[in-house]
Amino acid sequence: MTDPSAHLIDMQAIGFTPEGKPVLADIDLRSNARRIGVVGRNGSGKTTLARIMAGLIDADQGKVRVAGVDVAKDRKAALGVIGILFQNPDHQIIFPTVEEEIAFGLLQQGHPKEEAGRIVADTLSSFGKSHWAKAAIHQLSQGQRQLVCLMSVLAMRPKVIILDEPFAGLDIPTTLQLQRTLDAIDLTLVHITHDPAVLAGYDEVLWIDQGRTEMIGVAAQVLPAFQDRMNQIGAGDDLSDLTG
CATH class of the missing domain: 3.40.50.300 (P-loop containing nucleotide triphosphate hydrolases)
Structure with missing residues (x-):
């Protein structure tokens, strides 16, 4: 209790x-x-x-x-x-695509790969960003990369x-x-x-x-x-x- x-x-x-x-x-x-x-x-x-x-x-x-x-x-x-959103998203991002970046923390938490994939899809959908899943992060603006970092943190609840x-x-x-x-x-x-x-x-x-x-x-x-x-x-x- x-x-x-x-x-x-x-x-x-x-x-x-x-x-x-x-x-x-x-x-x-x-x-x-x-x-x-x-x-x-x-x-x-x-x-x-x-x-x-x-x-x-x-x-x-x-x-x-x-x-x-x-x-x-x-x-x-x-x-x-607890999660943290850094000042510079490039200090936080380590994977080449949006869906890989969001999935990383979920896999670290122990979620099976399929379940992590579902959570990633749900997270992107909740932000109206499902079309970002396969996007290359290096092509995103700084503000968009910061949003990816935020979604990555939120996905871990x-x-x-x-x-x-x-x-x-x-x-x-x-x-x-x-x-x-x-x-x-x-x-x-x-x-x-x-x-x-x-x-x-x-x-x-x-x-x-x-x-x-x-x-x-x-x-x-x-x-x-x-x-x-x-x-x-x-x-x-x-x-x-x-x-x-």
Whole structure:
């Protein structure tokens, strides 16, 4: 029986210090919210946090559980509870055709080949993209490749999808189209971004700065505070600062 007090996302005291360089320290996120945002400047540790949350990197300190699964320790179970959409689809795609790409994760989950094929067909049909099945991925636009990645993740039926700057490099119409698709998805989204505008209306937002929690709470409180800080920094001259 599921513990009613358990959190879908349970991330406690996460720390990550590769080669002695602190990247994340004491990050907590325990939530059942359906729409969660993570904001911060470039280099604040957002992408590292996304990879740890997805189980792709094992944190030095703390643990991440999603739907009760230790995503770093139980990779097969993690495939069924959490997926990630990277900023650049070319870092995610490994197969030459759309149907092969979508089928890969299903086969990794242990679905028989025939069953995986049916799920691929159903997934493409649900997006009105059945005609894409045999399409060569290298011929698709970046936005189309990003949609293939999203379909690949959704086909595995996770409970949570992490979006790591999914609109980077996309033009405005493509961004709006992909945003509508994401808005309609009936599962939990964790959206990693440096742009507070895309998180308006989100249930909960975590703001991290230099690898630490700066603020966490409802979007209506966190986003204005983040924007004010960014405006203050922008009015200064931190481009002159050298970091080593």
